[in-house]
Amino acid sequence: xxxxxxxxxxxxxxxxxxxxxxFAGRAxxxxxxxxxxxxxxxxxxxxAFAGDYLSAASFLGICGxxxxxxxxxxxxxxxxxxxxIVALFIVAEPLKRLGKYTFTDALDANYNHRGIKLMAAIxxxxxxxxxxxxxxxxxxxxxxxxxxxxxxxxxxLVGLIVITIVATAGMTxxxxxxxxxxxxxxxxxxxxxxxxxxxGLSTKPDQGGRVPFREYRTLAxxxxxxxxxxxxxxxxxAAVREVKGLRFVKxxxxxxxxxxxxxxxxxxxxxxxxxxxxSARLADGTxxxxxxxxxxxxxxxxxxxxxxxxxxxxxxxxxxxLNPFKFLSLVGDTKSRIKLWKNASFEDNGGRVTVYxxxxxxxxxxxxxxxxxxxxxxxxxxxxxxxLMLALFLGTAALPHILIRYYTVPSPAAARxxxxxxxxxxxxxxxxTLFMGLGAMTNxxxxxxDDNMSAPLLARSFGTFLFSxxxxxAFATVLGTVSxxxxxxxxxxxxxxxxxxxxxxxxxxxxxAAGKVVAFAVGALAIVLGIIFxxxxxxxxxxxxxxxAASANLPSIVMMLFWKRTTARGITASIFVGVFSSxxxxxxxxxxxxxxxxxxxxxxxxxxxxxxxxxxxxxxTLIVASLLTRKKGGGExxxxx
Amino acid sequence: MLHEPAAKSGAxxxxxxxxxxxxxxxxxxxxxxxxxxxxNLVRPQAMETVVFGGLNLAVVYxxxxxxxxxxxxxxxxxxxxxxxxxxRQAEAKGGRA
Numbered sequence: 065x066x067x068x069x070x071x072x073x074x075x076x077x078x079x080x081x082x083x084x085x086x087f088a089g090r091a092x093x094x095x096x097x098x099x100x101x102x103x104x105x106x107x108x109x110x111x112a113f114a115g116d117y118l119s120a121a122s123f124l125g126i127c128g129x130x131x132x133x134x135x136x137x138x139x140x141x142x143x144x145x146x147x148x149i150v151a152l153f154i155v156a157e158p159l160k161r162l163g164k165y166t167f168t169d170a171l172d173a174n175y176n177h178r179g180i181k182l183m184a185a186i187x188x189x190x191x192x193x194x195x196x197x198x199x200x201x202x203x204x205x206x207x208x209x210x211x212x213x214x215x216x217x218x219x220x221l222v223g224l225i226v227i228t229i230v231a232t233a234g235m236t237x238x239x240x241x242x243x244x245x246x247x248x249x250x251x252x253x254x255x256x257x258x259x260x261x262x263x264g265l266s267t268k269p270d271q272g273g274r275v276p277f278r279e280y281r282t283l284a285x286x287x288x289x290x291x292x293x294x295x296x297x298x299x300x301x302a303a304v305r306e307v308k309g310l311r312f313v314k315x316x317x318x319x320x321x322x323x324x325x326x327x328x329x330x331x332x333x334x335x336x337x338x339x340x341x342x343s344a345r346l347a348d349g350t351x352x353x354x355x356x357x358x359x360x361x362x363x364x365x366x367x368x369x370x371x372x373x374x375x376x377x378x379x380x381x382x383x384x385x386l387n388p389f390k391f392l393s394l395v396g397d398t399k400s401r402i403k404l405w406k407n408a409s410f411e412d413n414g415g416r417v418t419v420y421x422x423x424x425x426x427x428x429x430x431x432x433x434x435x436x437x438x439x440x441x442x443x444x445x446x447x448x449x450x451x452l453m454l455a456l457f458l459g460t461a462a463l464p465h466i467l468i469r470y471y472t473v474p475s476p477a478a479a480r481x482x483x484x485x486x487x488x489x490x491x492x493x494x495x496x497t498l499f500m501g502l503g504a505m506t507n508x509x510x511x512x513x514d515d516n517m518s519a520p521l522l523a524r525s526f527g528t529f530l531f532s533x534x535x536x537x538a539f540a541t542v543l544g545t546v547s548x549x550x551x552x553x554x555x556x557x558x559x560x561x562x563x564x565x566x567x568x569x570x571x572x573x574x575x576x577a578a579g580k581v582v583a584f585a586v587g588a589l590a591i592v593l594g595i596i597f598x599x600x601x602x603x604x605x606x607x608x609x610x611x612x613a614a615s616a617n618l619p620s621i622v623m624m625l626f627w628k629r630t631t632a633r634g635i636t637a638s639i640f641v642g643v644f645s646s647x648x649x650x651x652x653x654x655x656x657x658x659x660x661x662x663x664x665x666x667x668x669x670x671x672x673x674x675x676x677x678x679x680x681x682x683x684x685t686l687i688v689a690s691l692l693t694r695k696k697g698g699g700e701x702x703x704x705x
Numbered sequence: 706m707l708h709e710p711a712a713k714s715g716a717x718x719x720x721x722x723x724x725x726x727x728x729x730x731x732x733x734x735x736x737x738x739x740x741x742x743x744x745n746l747v748r749p750q751a752m753e754t755v756v757f758g759g760l761n762l763a764v765v766y767x768x769x770x771x772x773x774x775x776x777x778x779x780x781x782x783x784x785x786x787x788x789x790x791x792x793r794q795a796e797a798k799g800g801r802a
Contacts, residue, residue, distance in 0.1 A: 135758045135763055142741070142767050149734045150776050153781065161717070253725025432752035432763040446746050453742045457735075476717065480785060484778045490769040498764075626728070676715035 069210050069532040074454035075537045077225060080543060082228045083244075084237040094575045097234035098165035098555050099471035106478040108243050110485020113243030113469055117144070117460075117486065118249055118493055119195075120202025120516075125606065126494075127522075128515030129503020131368065132404065134430035136437050137501055140607065141494035143453055147460025147610075150492065150618075153336065154481040155461045158625055160470045160479035165420070166552070167467045168560040171635060178565060179636035185560035187616040187643045188464040192553040193589065194612050194647075195463065196546060199606035200594020203542040210354045210535045216595045220540075221590035226546045230554065230583040236401075239472055240546040245540040250489060252533055253496045256519070259526050260503035261391055266382040269508040271367050271525035277508065278365055280339040280422060283315075285326065287335040292326065294337075312419050313337055321355045325421035332607055341365060341419040343408065347414030349646045355607035364420065366521060367405050369511040371424060394432070396503050400427030402505065404435070405512060421510045430505075436549035448671045452607055455675030459610025465548035468555060489686055514599065545589065554582040600659070607673060608650055615678035617640035623686050634690030642682030649674035718796070719788045726784055730777050737773060741766050 079562035095102065104112070111660060117139055122144065129137030149678050162173040168184035200219050207218025229237055261619040269278040284295040290314065292301060302321065303314040311326040315337070326335035344352045351358040374397040383394065392399060402425050409418040425435065437452070438445035470479045506519035509525050511517045520538060524531035563569035571580060597605065619642060620635045650656060654664035655672050671677070717723075744751055746765070751764040 138767055142770050143775055145771050146734070149731060152778055153731040153734075157717075157720070157723060161720075245706050291744060299716075389758045389760060392764055393755075396761050396764065397709075397759070400759070428753045428761065431761060432749065433745050434749060439745050448741060450746065453738075457738060477785075477789065480782060484782050487775055487778045491775050494771055498767075508794065 068528050072532045072536040073210060073490075073539065076540050079244075080241050080540065081228060081379065083240050084232040085234040086248075087240065088232045092481035092573075094559070094572045094579075095643065096236060097576045097579055098468070098559065099553065100235040102472060102474050104239050104472040106482040107485055109239065109469060109473050109478070109482035111246045111489055112239045112472075113466070113482060113486035114250070114489035115139060115244075115246030115541070115544050116465055116469060116494065116548045118246065118541065119606070120199050120205075120495050120538065120542045122497070123249065123541055124205060124516040124519060125198070126497045126608060127501045127504060127519035128517070129436070130498060131158075131504035131510050131518035132515045134402075134404075134425070134502075134505070135432050136435050136631065137149070138498050139433060139453070141435070141458065141497050144460065145457025145487070145491050145494050146457050148249075148483065148487045150458060150461040151466065152480065152487065153214070154625065155467070155621055156470060156479045156483045157476040158380040159467060159621075160473070160476045165468065165559050167617060168462055168556065168564070169197040170467075171624060172564075173628070174436045174624075175632040175635070176637065177632035179606050180632055180639075181560055181565040183639040183643075184620075184635045185556040185565065185618075187639050188556035188560070189553050190643055190647065190676075191462075191609060191613045191616060192455035192464050192549045192556070192586070193336065193593070193607065194609040195465070196549050196586075197593045197597050199542050199546045199549070200590050201600060201605065202516060202595050203539070203546075204336050204594060204598060205514060206280065206520065206535055206539050206542070207243065210520075210532075210539065215598050219594035222542055223594070224585050225335035226543055227584055227587040227591075228552045229547045230587070231541065231580045233474060233577070235468070235551055238544065238551055239469075242544040243546065245537065245544045249541060250493055252530075252537055253493060253500065256523055256526070256534060257496050257499040257503070258529070260499055260507070260522070262385045263507075263535070264383040264386045265373050265391070265394055265506055266368060266375055267370050267373060268379075269506065269525075272527075275366075277369070282339070283335055283337040284329070284332075285313075285335040285362070287326075292335065303412065305410050305412065307410045311410060312340075312408065312410070312421070322416065325419065338422055339647065340419050341367075341420045342417055344412070344417045345415050348647060361676035364512045366509050366511055367403070367420075367422075368508050369403055370395075370427075370506050370693075371401040371403050372398055373397070374427075389478060391499065393504075394427075394596075395506065396427045396431030398426060399427045400434045401425070402408070402427060402430050404430075404505075405510070407512070444670045446671060447676060451611075451671055451673040451676035454679060455611035455614050455673055456678060458614035458618050458675070461552060461612040462621065463610075464556070464613075464617075465545070466554035467617075468552050469548070508540050548585075549585050550586050551579075553586045554579040557582040561642055592683040593642050610657075611650070611675040611678065612643065612646045613648040613674050614675055614681045617642070619679070619682040619686050623690075627687075627690075629694060630686065631689050631693050633693040634688075635684045638682045641685040642678060643663060645681050646674045646678035649678060671692070715791075717783065718792045722784050722788050726781060730781055734774065734777055738770060741770060 067167050126137050126140050149500035159170045162170040171184050172180045203222035204215035204218040207213045239686045270277045300316045302316045305312045313324045314327050315322050323340050323342040324341050326337050329336040341358045353362050356362050403422050407420045433439050437449045439449050474481050488617045500519050509521040520535045581623040616639050619638050623630045649669045650670040654667040657667040754762045756762050756765045
């Protein structure tokens with residue numbers, strides 16, 4: 065925690081709240097509260113789109129995943145950006161033309177059917193909540209190093225600020241917060257990439273002289289029939305553990321324990337032990353890090369460096385400043401060797417140990433898919449990859465907080481133009497993510513406990529100011545996105561459910577009041593979920609939210625626009641099946657089984673991402689239900705757009 | 706309560722053209738995107754192939770998809786604006802596009 069960080073953080077929050085109070089007067093009517101009075105300029109809205117979209121997942125999660133898994137993290141950038149093509153070519157103008165405040169409005173415009181209102185509102189609510197979780201997790205992640213506060217405090221803080229933003233000025237303040245944040249994010253990400261390139265690559269990154277490079281030792285061992293023996297007698301073997309085909313060895317030297325990973329030495333044909341980091345919960349409950357009690361001073365060291373750069377090692381390998389192409393070609397060179405880190409947990413002496421051990425990957429393997437997504441693995445692994453790429457492509461145009469931004473501009477043409485501005489801004493940012501992620505991977509700044517912090521920690525390696533700015537912007541990122549999601553959820557309940565479905569709302573004023581009450585409730589729920597899901601990679605969580613959105617909403621939008629036989633009951637059934645099949649499959653997926661503390665291999669649904677099943681299922685449901693109900697007066701489809 | 710669109714838009718005679726053009730451009734992009742996914746699934750080693758300037762296919766195709774999206778978006782926008790303008794002019798003259 066440092067003074068500059070706190071000052072910048074307080075200034076950002078004060079500025080954001082100032083905007084909210086300034087625009088509070090514009091949020092008295094429902095149109096002002098839910099759609100910013102449809103008076104936002106398309107250029108501002110385009111950058112605000114970027115602000116909405118470049119959430120904690122994009123900024124923190126993608127950079128973190130690239131830093132630990134290389135190109136696989138960049139797949140999210142590609143998929144997220146591709147989704148905007150669906151938004152521009154299929155959704156933008158019709159949605160603006162048909163809708164008023166919510167996604168439900170547009171879907172129901174030609175049907176006026178209670179089933180659509182109910183299901184579309186439920187879908188909006190559920191997708192918003194799914195998307196809120198990673199944003200709140202991201203908030204907690206940021207606050208710890210920025211302000212020295214615990215994760216839960218960060219989540220509560222974000223929740224309270226966002227509720228204030230939304231409750232005071234609704235969509236108007238959210239739009240301007242997003243605009244400013246989106247612009248700052250682009251500028252400072254560009255600056256961060258520029259300084260990464262100026263620094264260049266080295267095999268012993270010392271963060272510009274700020275943090276000495278830590279060398280990890282390798283010990284030679286002999287693996288005979290009677291067991292493992294060390295060549296150096298100063299070390300004693302205290303324990304050997306086998307975990308999923310990997311062998312870990314506990315060594316003692318001068319009474320101090322350490323864990324090492326045993327593996328074959330390709331050069332000598334013998335065995336070598338690689339020094340690792342480890343954390344442990346001892347049988348008496350004490351937490352230790354690298355053999356000493358855990359404390360603020362004794363934490364796992366940040367990691368990440370290249371062992372060889374295009375075949376060069378040691379001081380000769382340092383490159384100095386690089387252009388972007390040279391940077392990528394050197395990282396991805398076949399003769400480059402990058403040290404990545406994995407972890408394994410197991411029982412030891414009644415306690416539980418997690419060992420963080422190094423693995424070495426050739427540059428050409430890091431700069432292509434395969435480190436995280438096993439595209440050369442089993443059929444299930446490949447289908448999982450396909451499922452993720454499908455969900456990312458189709459999810460964007462179905463996200464409620466993105467869809468409602470089309471109502472803030474005055475015309476369909478403005479909706480189209482703002483989408484193009486968004487594509488330019490977001491595309492530029494996603495190209496930067498590859499440099500930021502690889503920069504973190506090679507500059508020794510990856511936090512072993514939480515890869516989401518990679519981008520802010522990379523910024524810290526260039527000094528406190530950049531770190532404070534990047535962290536404050538990332539925090540504003542969370543604030544903006546959460547605000548948009550809460551407004552989407554609030555519109556779904558107050559406008560779709562209470563007004564249009566339940567007909568409980570009697571006046572414009574009541575609708576605004578109801579929206580604010582719902583904002584409080586959803587904000588409170590987001591706080592609780594953000595605390596529960598601490599530690600899960602935020603990009604991964606967003607990938608799941610995309611799958612739910614793509615399954616629930618996209619089939620209805622597309623078929624309503626392009627298939628004249630679509631009926632109201634078809635749409636209702638499609639949303640129902642899309643929402644509940646995707647969420648149901650996620651609950652029975654390996655990822656959730658891991659969170660439940662069960663063996664992921666026993667999960668009934670083998671895929672991590674449900675999109676490949678739930679999206680076609682939702683389409684199929686719509687077609688079958690529409691054909692079955694066509695003569696029963698489900699309504700004609702051909703929209704009057 | 707009122708349920709009409711928040712901002713009134715007049716009739717848009719260019720809409721069928723824009724919808725058709727959007728659908729074709731979507732299909733074009735979807736094919737290029739599908740190509741990326743398929744290469745990764747069928748021949749993942751091909752992604753390591755250096756294409757130019759030391760950059761491999763994974764980087765070139767990935768950046769290419771992002772830049773291609775922007776190019777298509779700009780082409781679409783220009784085409785839509787041109788058609789809208791032409792139809793507006795034709796409407797003003799009382800003729801047909």
